Amino acid sequence: MVNKFPLSGETVIFTSTKKSEEPFDLVKQLGGSPVSYPLIRTVERICEEDHERLVQAQSYDWLIFTSQSAVAAFKQKLQRFGLEPTNFQLNVAAVGDKTAYALEQMGLGVDFIPEVFSADVFVQQFNPEGDSLRALFIKGNLAGTLISTELSLTVDEWTVYETLPEITSADQIIEIVKDQASVSILFASPSAVTVFKERVAPETGWTGFTIGAIGHITERALREAGAPVHAMPETYTLPELVRTLAESKGRN
Known part of the structure; x- marks a missing residue:
């Protein structure tokens, strides 16, 4: 049976600036709870x-x-x-x-x-x-x-x-990772990875949550920082990253 809600119980953290409702609505449709904590601002x-x-x-x-x-x-x-x-x-x-x-x-x-x-x-x-x-x-x-x-x-x-860097978001992400049982964190740029590495990882490490990346440049930045990458779409957009994340969760 196909799981229609593969992100059920999952808190999905977007670390990029919110520019569209589409990926957030998609997380909700798949059963998850999206939150926006940009690690950078422009x-x-x-x-x-x-x-x-x-x-x-x-x-x-x-x-x-x-x-x-x-x-x-x-x-x-x-x-x-x-x-x-x-x-x-x-x-x-x-x-x-x-x-x-x-x-x-x-x-x-x-x-x-x-x-x-x-x-x-x-x-x-x-x-x-x-x-x-x-x-x-x-x-x-x-x-x-x-x-x-x-x-x-x-x-x-x-x-x-x-x-x-958006320091307030880093503090909020630390709280969620420590308090929530099932968390996914999505990265859309190497800049966000850098802020996470400097502000969040010293408190949380790189384990205990699922990591998604848009693009091979962001993926490389994560791996160089010592992080695993669990989901990366072929098409480099946030909605496709959410779908790829859902597919990986649905197989577990």
């Missing part, structure tokens, strides 16, 4: 050069976004200076369906998405035709260097947001 980086950078951005051939946070910060800058997405008559690349959706909702069409939602796959698959092409990578302060250094076209960077 804030727009505001600089005197922002307007100048926006004007310069319109001269590039491509804009590259790898996160919804970068899209949100870019949108805030447009609004602050009274600019419209229609001012940007260029190509746009996005890593991930959610990032692409955020761009389209803002009014920017998306011309390229890699098959796997990861920067290392992006640099393998993104090879636009043309001579002397220039791209602007719109990023956070913790973004890696792959996109800036491994593409064949010229890439400039613009850091539009900062990623900061």
Whole structure:
């Protein structure tokens, strides 16, 4: 008999910033109790050069976004200076369906998405035709260097947001892990893994709960931190991670 509620009795902790109700609703449908305790938060980086950078951005051939946070910060800058997405008559690349959706909702069409939602796959698959092409990578302060250094076209960077630890969430996660009998913790970025390693793991270790990861980069960060990874979906989204978690629980 198929277990319709494989997450029954399970507290599922999301350590990324809540951007959609879909994964939380899915946990409930599968019998679990979702809670949101982001281990990181993002804030727009505001600089005197922002307007100048926006004007310069319109001269590039491509804009590259790898996160919804970068899209949100870019949108805030447009609004602050009274600019419209229609001012940007260029190509746009996005890593991930959610990032692409955020761009389209803002009014920017998306011309390229890699098959796997990861920067290392992006640099393998993104090879636009043309001579002397220039791209602007719109990023956070913790973004890696792959996109800036491994593409064949010229890439400039613009850091539009900062990623900061959310210490209060770490304390709450410690309480849940110690008090609840069955807990799953889901990670969507290496940054969240770092905060967990520094703020939570010294109190809880890496055992006694189920660990899920989105993407091989996050999985690698967990394993390097000494953690097991029990669930990782082939498609790098939170709903797919929840489904993969449910499948693993249903087999137990």
